[in-house]
Amino acid sequence: MTRVAVFVLLFAAGLLRSQDPPPRGKKLFETHCALCHGATGAGGRGPDLARPALPRAPDDESLRKIIAEGIPGTEMPQFWQLSPGEAGDLAAYVRSLGQIAIVPLPGDAERGRLLYEKSGCSACHIVRGAGNGLGPELTDAGARRNPDYLRESIVKPAASVPPQFLVVTVATRTGPAIRGLRVNEDTFTIQLRDAAGRFYSFRKAALVNLKKETDATLMPSYELKFSSAELDDLVAFLASLRGEL
């Protein structure tokens, strides 16, 4: 996005500030959106909406379109049942969330970056093309996840495992058991990737064991490895990653 466009958006947001968001929009948000985007829209499983510019919705029309049609290929569903009036009120409320001041983070992002590199995070994660992609891509982690979620992912990584990182163990009659992440699955076949990044594809009928560990993750907990200050720094670094390549 060009600087001019950002300026225009901020200007537009400034105009909106003078109007109170419709109460119906708040109610609709709490009903349909808060579960993923958080009660205040600060993000969670879904991205942080409490900011002045939304990357996928540069204007109100595109925001209403996303609400009505969802975002294909993501976890954002469509809310076609909302009347145009309801979608408009909801969009206005989402816009108003960007006016809430975001609490500054206690950590230092630069120290966090050094800690990230020193601790070997890039063995499983990619930031701007560097690292290995076993775990989630983090280039835009700060745009997708709020700081509380990022902190929890480091301290208690099993608390919220995205569906595409489900841990499975499979065993054939002959070979050793393989534990890895499920990459894809249909009724008859399953594809997975182990910690070394190797891909496997099996016919389920050929497996003697197929175990889905719904509460497991390959990400270790760093609760005891980092000091509280180090955690703050790491969260600040991850929160600063907004998708710039």
Added chain:
Amino acid sequence: MRLAALLLLSGAAFAQVPFDRILKAASEPGSWLTYSGNYQAHRFSPLTQLTPGNVAGLKPIWVYQVPEPGGVETTPLVFDGVMYLTEPPGGVAALDLRTGRALWHYERTLPHDLETLGFGEVNRGVAALGDMIYVGTLDAHLVALDARTGALRWDVQVADHKSGHCITGAPLAIDGKIITGISGGEAGIRGFIDAYDAKTGKRLWRFWTIPGDGEPGNETWHKPDSWKTGGGPTWVTGSYDPALKLIYWGVGNPGPDWNGDPRPGDNLYTCSLVALDADTGRLKWHFQFTPHDTHDWDATEIPVLLDTEIRGRPRQVVAMANRNAFYYVLDRTSGEFLAGAPYAKQTWAEGLDDSGRPLLLPGKEPTEPGNLVWPSLQGATNWFSPSYDPLRKQFYVSVREMGSYYYKGEAEYKTGSFFTGGGERALDGDAAWGAIRALDVATGEKKWEFRLQSPPWAGVLSTAGGLVFGGSNEGNFYALDSRSGRPLWDFQTGGGMTSNPISFLLDGKQRVAIAAGHAIFVFGL
């Protein structure tokens, strides 16, 4: 030389489908003459060449890709060396059955202001009668085409698309008449079923699925005028009993969908099966599955006509696996409830009473914060077809095991807009799954189950050879042993299936076909 042979074959009987031919569909197993294979809607092929012993050798014969992107939900018709199908966004194609090469296309320019409220821009197939092919359109017209060339023969407006009316289902062709339903259950339409003269397109009768002022049934709409925007769409093809001369057609949800407050009462004939006199469109009987529905559980599933013994007595019945998760058996001469049982997880009813009316559990209505209920809005099954296997007395159904948080919202009627009053958030991903289930046709008792990765959007076909064919969201087309449900063959088509399989003969060899992704796949040994 093969071409010459085909031309000869075609010249002898090209594109003539008199009523009598559809009536005797069972004696012509090489063709697929009507949406569900026969008037009784069995989606059963009497062909026996493919068996549990040889189906593992099934391979693609040809693939036809539709020219425009869009969902393909069509059930093709097949006769006299030609396959007829609908393709997005509003077209019809005739294909050479040997190669899949197009013989003609009918293209329709849709109005720029067309909006499908509550569903995709899809179509489920054509009807054939005489030398014509019939199709309903997204802008709510019924169109007759010349079967030889695709040229337009007549085009009538069934309803105004600007008020949310739309046609997605295949018409039903009976003796001299074309029957069509209508979509618009999320737009506050007043639903109907229409009959048109097959030759001229003149409307012969209309049955309103919501009775008007003073008519029996109108008293089930307690608030004045609530019936006028009460929904009751009829978007899935019905079945026909030529001996009783009755048409059986499912009626969809009341409007608004999830907020029942504006429409207290049972809301007849929404979420019901209606039996209509084919000559007059007069109501012979009705049966309401879900009185005062608030979960969008349309009864627009396929009504399957069959004769079976119920508690020791031979009966002429109509069976339906309903979206509300119950399987029903009714006397099709009278509508009398004979049997009913859940065939999937449901948390909204204790069971059915002696008349088949659900015994409601308290606290299962949609709420503002959301209320978790099974099945989901899309139901334990949906429009995709079940299959009745008369040899094994089994009813096969594609089952969706999925719950939903149901939300209640406001609803204000405005012509051509959503009139829904809420919505759902489904428990998806690994929390949901699917299955093909074989039910005892008389009782609904489960005989076997084959599990699917996710809740399916494809129907099933059964064959006299002992196979059940189905499709998955993940692109698998597969065959099961109809005795046990054991998988015998599968093929990854690369596109999800939101369609129904068919079977026919090509040069004397059994073929199976299904739409997957943006293509039609034909398989054979």
